Amino acid sequence: MSKFEHFSAQMAIDAVRKAALLCAHVRANLTADGALAKNDKSPVTIADYGSQAVILHLLQAATPDIPVVAEEDADALRADDNAALRAQVFAEVRRILPQLGNPEILAAIDRGNHTGGPAGRFWTLDPIDGTKGFLRNDQYAIALALVEDGQPVMGVLGCPELPCGHEATAKTGCLLAACRGEGAWLYPLDAGEAAPVKVSSTADTALACFCESVESGHSRHDWSATVAEKLGITRPSVRMDSQCKYASIARGDADIYLRLPTRPGYEEKIWDHAAGCLVVEEAGGTVTDIRGKPLDFSAGRTLRHNSGVVATNGRWHDQVIAAIQAATPA
Ligand SMILES: Nc1ncnc2c1ncn2[C@@H]1O[C@H](COP(=O)(O)O)[C@@H](OP(=O)(O)O)[C@H]1O
Numbered sequence: 001m002s003k004f005e006h007f008s009a010q011m012a013i014d015a016v017r018k019a020a021l022l023c024a025h026v027r028a029n030l031t032a033d034g035a036l037a038k039n040d041k042s043p044v045t046i047a048d049y050g051s052q053a054v055i056l057h058l059l060q061a062a063t064p065d066i067p068v069v070a071e072e073d074a075d076a077l078r079a080d081d082n083a084a085l086r087a088q089v090f091a092e093v094r095r096i097l098p099q100l101g102n103p104e105i106l107a108a109i110d111r112g113n114h115t116g117g118p119a120g121r122f123w124t125l126d127p128i129d130g131t132k133g134f135l136r137n138d139q140y141a142i143a144l145a146l147v148e149d150g151q152p153v154m155g156v157l158g159c160p161e162l163p164c165g166h167e168a169t170a171k172t173g174c175l176l177a178a179c180r181g182e183g184a185w186l187y188p189l190d191a192g193e194a195a196p197v198k199v200s201s202t203a204d205t206a207l208a209c210f211c212e213s214v215e216s217g218h219s220r221h222d223w224s225a226t227v228a229e230k231l232g233i234t235r236p237s238v239r240m241d242s243q244c245k246y247a248s249i250a251r252g253d254a255d256i257y258l259r260l261p262t263r264p265g266y267e268e269k270i271w272d273h274a275a276g277c278l279v280v281e282e283a284g285g286t287v288t289d290i291r292g293k294p295l296d297f298s299a300g301r302t303l304r305h306n307s308g309v310v311a312t313n314g315r316w317h318d319q320v321i322a323a324i325q326a327a328t329p330a
């Protein structure tokens with residue numbers, strides 16, 4: 001791995017940790033006026049904006065020439081109607097980066113407008129993945145990846161509500177990081193030593209544990225139930241918000257992650273998958289779309305050449321793809 005990648009991985013981990021502090025503080029104090037509905041009706045909160053401001057400011061300082069594809073922009077925050085929410089975003093960001101002025105915070109959020117594409121390097125950020133989970137006090141993730149010539153080469157997943165291990169004493173909050181060709185690593189979210197992670201070695205699909213979105217609007221639960229039946233899986237699915245599902249596959253907690261399209265034409269967003277996909281691949285797993293095609297991060301802000309997502313421990317990925325195809329709803 002190049003010196004640049006080592007440097008950018010350390011910096012990305014540090015940026016995600018800082019954003020996680022902001023998210024935890026917002027969540028502990030969140031009220032109904034801390035969220036807005038975007039044009040597509042999906043929610044966005046003080047913490048989504050704050051996390052994006054913190055990370056994009058730090059990326060600008062460290063890698064000023066690398067553009068960013070991020071989920072949010074500051075348009076709604078600038079509206080007169082949202083003055084109270086805007087003030088809360090400013091206050092939360094300054095708890096983490098006290099020197100930042102209001103215009104710099106808005107400018108940092110707006111740095112995420114790159115179009116992506118096949119050539120060169122860009123960052124992609126989901127400041128909070130699983131905003132609906134965040135609002136429900138369930139799982140959420142902060143996902144940052146570096147994409148080079150259409151391939152994720154470094155990825156960091158901050159998972160503030162995911163326990164760091166299986167022991168009863170395990171701390172809540174972990175972070176997974178991967179660089180292409182270097183494996184995947186698990187860190188405590190706050191600070192501490194890294195340990196390598198590996199996908200499960202479950203050899204029989206019937207014994208697999210599968211996970212999917214909590215939201216039936218994001219992944220078809222009836223379709224996945226039929227797939228599970230075809231694979232002989234008897235355990236019910238584990239429903240979990242956010243890229244914590246990728247973290248679960250990478251750590252071997254679950255064996256299959258199914259994201260089955262709810263409607264034709266929905267294009268998955270690159271920030272919803274880049275970091276998670278690399279972490280799973282580097283932990284030894286396989287990630288494709290529902291037809292078995294690799295995810296194509298070179299097509300812009302979305303995965304428009306793909307449909308849905310399937311991540312597994314890699315042992316019987318083709319069998320899972322075949323079951324999905326055989327169970328395609330009418
Ligand atoms: N119809 C749809 N199909 C698939 N994903 C969708 C979707 N509508 C929204 N999403 C994405 O689902 C993500 C959450 O995934 P999950 O259900 O696994 O928690 C959202 O990320 P955000 O929460 O960052 O907006 C959003 O980008």
Ligand SMILES: [Mg+2]
Pocket residue numbers: 042043071131
């Ligand atoms: Mg969103």
Ligand SMILES: [Mg+2]
Pocket residue numbers: 126128129130271272
């Ligand atoms: Mg997301």
Ligand SMILES: [Mg+2]
Pocket residue numbers: 048071126127128129130131
């Ligand atoms: Mg998001």
